[in-house]
Amino acid sequence: MDLNTKFTPQNWPEHAEQATMEGKNKFVGFWIFLSCEVVLFASLFATYLALKDSGPAGMDLAKYSTKALYELPLAFAMTMILLTSSLTSVYAMYHMKNFNFKGVQTWMGITVILGLCFLGLEIYEFYHYVHAGFGYRHSAFSSAFFTLVGTHGLHVIIGLVWISCLIFRNMKRGLNLYNAPKYFVASLYWHFIDVVWVFIFTVVYLMGVLG
Amino acid sequence: MAHDTHFEARSQVQQEYYRKENAAKMRSQVTQFAIMILLTLVAFASAVADFAPNFVKPFVLLLAGVQVVQQLYAFMHMEDKKAYHIGVISFFMWGGALIAFTFFLCFLTIIWW
Structure with a gap:
């Protein structure tokens, strides 16, 4: 069967993303990639936990500690935005199952908008810290913090560029077995970004304000 | 790439059943999402409330663990035992x-x- 075969809602396969050998391989390969990402983020989390609140002798902990720096309302807003964007990408996959390409594009578009809002808040947060004197080279604590949260932010940027490219490149193509796996793995990636964030808001922000 | 897979069209009744089944699955996903939001609210509230940090820290970690399992198994479909090489x-x-x-x-x- 040709990858560009036209489908109807009646003959669209239930698991379109795994209907071709290429789709199956992408599916498993991408999950294995995600398991490697688990290890990458684990190393950054462990480094952060080992180095938090540490820095050069005489570092002002009243000003530059997890307790003094983090603001929960901002972290809460970011968490809600990212969790919601996870649901919107689930909606996109729901419409993919029903062969509703417009639905897929719309919900993926909403996911991108929410992702951009999240990214905006993260940039604001970093800007705020740097202006408060807490730059990347300030201390072991600051570099561990920016590397961990920044790597997550980089993943958000990659996800946004990726999903935007999918939306624009497939605008006129419609849904077929060529792009169904592409949309599916992009949504998996977006969920994974959320998985990492769940640990970031817990380990960095919530446990941070507790000292 | 050539493929031998043949896709049979669903009958009207099958199609209606298929759509209803998908809608039911989507409703359960929304329920999972509501639970995630609730757990997040509980986590933030317990960090703000004046509880002992030694109690709150393991508690919020546990909530995070539950949320991650929800993401992996509900949203990312690791629960689907028929998925290709799900064991791997x-x-x-x-x-x-x-x-x-x-x-x-x-x-x-x-x-x-």
Whole structure:
């Protein structure tokens, strides 16, 4: 069967993303990639936990500690935005199952908008810290913090560029077995970004304000 | 790439059933999402409330663990036993989690500053 075969809602396969050998391989390969990402983020989390609140002798902990720096309302807003964007990408996959390409594009578009809002808040947060004197080279604590949260932010940027490219490149193509796996793995990636964030808001922000 | 797979069209009745089934699955996903939001609210509230940090820290970690399992199994469909090579996927993901655990163990116990 040709990858560009036209489908109807009646003959669209239930698991379109795994209907071709290429789709199956992408599916498993991408999950294995995600398991490697688990290890990458684990190393950054462990480094952060080992180095938090540490820095050069005489570092002002009243000003530059997890307790003094983090603001929960901002972290809460970011968490809600990212969790919601996870649901919107689930909606996109729901419409993919029903062969509703417009639905897929719309919900993926909403996911991108929410992702951009999240990214905006993260940039604001970093800007705020740097202006408060807490730059990347300030201390072991600051570099561990920016590397961990920044790597997550980089993943958000990659996800946004990726999903935007999918939306624009497939605008006129419609849904077929060529792009169904592409949309599916992009949504998996977006969920994974959320998985990492769940640990970031817990380990960095919530446990941070507790000292 | 050529494929031998043939896709049979669903009858009207089958199609209606298929759509209803998908809608029911989507409703359960929304329920999962509501639980995630609730757990997040509980986590933030317990950090703000004046509880002992030694109690709150393991509690919010537990909530995070529940949320991650929800993401993996509900949103990312690791619960789908018929998915292609799901055993390999589970093996790699849980293997990754095990390696992750050793990192935490190492960085928080053996290394000191």
